[in-house]
Amino acid sequence: MPYVFHQFVDDQGTPVPDVTWTLLGPGSGGQIASGSTSDDGNVGNPVPAPGGHTIQYDLELGTGDEGGGGADIAAENYDL
C-alpha cells in the first residue's frame, strides 16, 4: 500500500500542528482523507494508488493571550 507523507513546518523547520488538510487523489481524483494534524504537523495516509496527490491545507492562528492589562479605552474614531 503506498503512502502519502507530508509535513508542515515553520521557518525554523519545526513541525506545525493543527493544520487543517484535505488529501486529494491523482489528477482530478476526489477526496481520500481529511483532518487536522495533531502529531507534530505530520500527514501520513495510505492511498489506493501511486502517483502525485494533492494536499489542500489551512491554518488558523491561535487564541492568543489576554495578557498586557489593557487600558480603559473608550471607542473613538482615529483620523490618520
Next chain:
Amino acid sequence: MPDVTVPSTASATPPSDPSKTQVLSVRVLVGGSGGVPAFNQGSYSDPLPVQNAKGDRTIQSSGCGLCAWASALAAAGCRAPVLNGKTFSLPQDAATINPSSLLKYFSDYALSQNTSSAAAKTWAQQNIFAGSNDGVLQNMSKTVQAAINQLLSLNYPNTTPQFDNITNASTGGATGTDVPGVTAALEAGSPVILAVHFTGSSEDSNHQVLAVGIAKVIDKTYYVINDSGFGITDPLPKLRQTAGHVDKDVLGGCTASSKRNPADKDHSGVWGYDSIYKYRALGGLQPYTKLTLKGPPF
C-alpha cells in the same frame, strides 16, 4: 485554501525526510538595543490638551496613538528635552522619551513657537493636537513632523533629521491581507501606525497600534504589533518564549488578528481586530533606530 502536490511512497514506513511546506514565519524589527519599546497607556494618567465635554480625556483613555509615536521615538533613542524660555536643552541625565514626556514635549514645542501661552494653546490645537474624538496627535501634521525633527536634532546634534510621517500613508485592508505600504515600510525598518477596527464595531476604526513586524501564515499576512491598550503590549517577550520557532498561538496574540483576544467576555468571546482601516508609516527614523526585520530567535 492553498495546496501542495506530494508523491506517494510504496512503503508504509514514513520516509526519514518527508516533503515539507513552510506555513508559518515571523520577522520583527530589532535594533542594537532590542526591539521597539512598548508602552501601556493605562500607566499614564496625564490629561490631554484637548478635552471632551466631561473633561476626562487622558493618555489612559485616548492615548493609544501617542503611545505608538512614543514607541518609535524611544526606539530612536530620543530622550526628553527641557524648555528654558524659548530654547530646548537636553540634560545629561534626561530619560528616554515616553508617552507622558512626549506629550509635554509637544506642549513645550508650541510654547517655543509662540509669544504667549494662550497663543501657544490655540496654535497647538490647530497644528499639533487632534480633536476630542481623534486621539492625541494630528498624525499627518507637518508641524508634528517639524517638532519630531527638532527632537531628533536635540538628541543627535550633528545630524539632519528627515522624519517623514507624510509620504507613506493610505487605507489598509482586512486582517490577514498584505498591505503593500505597510510591508514596504517595515522592510525598510520603519514602524507603522495602524488604525484598527474592533470586530463588530459600527465605527470605521477604534484604536491605534504600532506595527513592528510581519508574520506570514500560509498565504496570509499579519502584522506583529505593539498594542498599548489591549492584549499583549510588547510582542517580543512572548515571541521569545517560543524558544526559537514560530508559534501560531503566540502569533494569534501578538498580531493585529481577529483572534487577538477571544477570551474577552465583554465581547462575546469573539472580539479582536478584523481590519486595518488606515496606516501611517513613521519614516526617516531608521538612521537612529537601526531597526531591521529579523526572524527568530529574537
